[in-house]
Amino acid sequence: MTREPVNGSRELASKIIKLAAEKKTHDLRLLEVGKVSILADYFIIGTGATAVQVHAICDHLIENLKKAGYFVLRIEGYREGWWVVLDYGAVVIHIFQPESREFYDLERLWADAPQLDLAEEDSASFFTNKATD
16 A cells, blocks of 8 residues: 655655745654555645744745646645645645644654654755654
8 A cells, every 4th residue: 555755756845844944834744654655655744833824834835836846736724724734746735733733643643654854954864764663
């Protein structure tokens, strides 16, 4: 049921992480869900302090990814700004407010998916696995 990442999905995930960080997205996580599911290659999870910040993060991502030639396939939850999902096919972005992130706890739900290290995002080791084994 697992699959290899789609060509270019790592580059897209890297670009998304950098763009999200530009808008001060808190507690960014990158899960390689393609190792345990066919839903996507990667889930990116982040937190905005308020609905206004969640909207700003999402707007920044959508606008800049569109300029780079990536188009969002589906947007869910934008209106409320409580938990917004931006679906880019191989990469799915989840931007939460703190309370909703704690409540839904996607990291626990997808605990079998390797969490990738974001500490060295500008280096070749950006996509190395954290010690999860």
